[in-house]
Amino acid sequence: MKFLITGAAGFIGFHTALKLLQQGHQVVGIDNLNDYYSVKLKEDRLAELAPYSEFKFIKLDLANREGMAELFKKEQFEQVIHLAAQAGVRYSIDNPFAYADANLIGHLSILEGCRHNQVKHLVYASSSSVYGLNEKMPFDTSDSVDHPVSLYAATKKSNELMSHTYAHLYGIPTSGLRFFTVYGPWGRPDMALFKFTKAMLDGKAIDIYNNGDMARDFTYIDDIVEGILRVARKPPSANANWKPEAGSAKDSSAPYYIYNIGNGSPVKLMDFVKAIEDAIGIEASKNFMPMQPGDVYKTWADTQDLETITDYKPQVGVKQGVNAFVDWYRTYYQV
Numbered sequence: 001m002k003f004l005i006t007g008a009a010g011f012i013g014f015h016t017a018l019k020l021l022q023q024g025h026q027v028v029g030i031d032n033l034n035d036y037y038s039v040k041l042k043e044d045r046l047a048e049l050a051p052y053s054e055f056k057f058i059k060l061d062l063a064n065r066e067g068m069a070e071l072f073k074k075e076q077f078e079q080v081i082h083l084a085a086q087a088g089v090r091y092s093i094d095n096p097f098a099y100a101d102a103n104l105i106g107h108l109s110i111l112e113g114c115r116h117n118q119v120k121h122l123v124y125a126s127s128s129s130v131y132g133l134n135e136k137m138p139f140d141t142s143d144s145v146d147h148p149v150s151l152y153a154a155t156k157k158s159n160e161l162m163s164h165t166y167a168h169l170y171g172i173p174t175s176g177l178r179f180f181t182v183y184g185p186w187g188r189p190d191m192a193l194f195k196f197t198k199a200m201l202d203g204k205a206i207d208i209y210n211n212g213d214m215a216r217d218f219t220y221i222d223d224i225v226e227g228i229l230r231v232a233r234k235p236p237s238a239n240a241n242w243k244p245e246a247g248s249a250k251d252s253s254a255p256y257y258i259y260n261i262g263n264g265s266p267v268k269l270m271d272f273v274k275a276i277e278d279a280i281g282i283e284a285s286k287n288f289m290p291m292q293p294g295d296v297y298k299t300w301a302d303t304q305d306l307e308t309i310t311d312y313k314p315q316v317g318v319k320q321g322v323n324a325f326v327d328w329y330r331t332y333y334q335v
């Protein structure tokens with residue numbers, strides 16, 4: 001099968017491309033290699049993919065309309081796994097336009113490419129942040145998510161709406177995946193696990209928001225990749241019984257489906273910190289800080305659909321996952 005993976009130099013895109021290549025698929029990866037975080041880390045991830053003869057990397061910006069149209073026409077992908085985005089909640093406070101370019105224009109480029117080239121299935125990254133002000137736990141894809149608290153979340157919800165439109169108008173099967181705080185080897189330097197590990201090994205204090213009173217449904221990278229690839233094998237069909245007045249938010253009369261991919265069990269931030277301390281063997285010096293604008297207090301995924309439809313439930317617990325990350329970090333940075 002021939003796949004396009006966008007954001008192939010990114011954390012999740014890299015792992016997804018690697019798994020597909022190991023399974024013998026053909027993968028074209030694109031990324032603009034922007035400097036939101038270390039470009040070296042992105043290049044090093046690509047260097048791990050380079051030895052596979054079925055891998056081709058093209059440096060391309062999603063917002064480059066002509067370049068994207070040409071790519072789709074030339075390569076004729078069977079499936080698209082769209083993971084490139086401007087990520088991060090906090091960065092969206094100061095850099096809102098980065099999100100409009102990468103996440104709104106960029107998503108439209110993907111939808112147009114799928115529309116004009118008979119792509120069989122579009123799988124794309126959404127985010128747990130779309131749950132915004134929702135308080136009902138666990139977060140359920142059947143619930144409406146119309147009250148985001150960051151521009152990042154608003155662009156991700158917009159991606160779901162845009163995908164629904166294209167599924168309805170052009171019959172493109174689209175599956176949106178709401179990821180819940182993904183972590184693991186080759187992870188992102190702007191996320192808590194990376195920042196905490198780095199600070200502890202550098203002998204610096206770590207910043208703990210909302211005085212540590214937060215919880216996240218941390219999901220290990222291998223579980224995310226398995227979830228993505230299982231969903232990719234199940235393009236959604238239109239639900240003939242779906243009615244606008246009584247229908248669920250997660251599906252439609254169009255071939256459209258929304259999944260949560262989370263571990264299904266929230267972990268308190270201070271327990272997460274303890275797992276990192278145990279893995280490194282250092283007790284962290286801690287700065288307790290107020291809640292950050294745009295952050296949510298707790299995330300918790302209802303993963304019933306993932307289990308029922310793809311027969312998979314994320315497996316890796318925080319202790320095992322944090323240990324794997326710290327092992328990778330120490331080897332990669334030689335500390």
Ligand SMILES: NC(=O)c1ccc[n+]([C@@H]2O[C@H](COP(=O)([O-])OP(=O)(O)OC[C@H]3O[C@@H](n4cnc5c(N)ncnc54)[C@H](O)[C@@H]3O)[C@@H](O)[C@H]2O)c1
Pocket residue numbers: 006007008009010011012013030031032033034042060061062063082083084085086087088101102106125126127128178179180181182183188
């Ligand atoms: N990591 C998480 O915890 C998490 C949680 C929820 C949702 N997500 C979503 O999952 C997807 C992957 O996230 P990630 O953690 O791998 O992030 P990442 O930043 O590591 O990867 C994204 C990649 O996309 C590339 N990119 C950004 N803008 C681009 C553009 N305009 N054109 C081409 N390439 C561009 C970046 O260079 C980067 O390599 C994103 O859509 C993100 O919003 C991630």
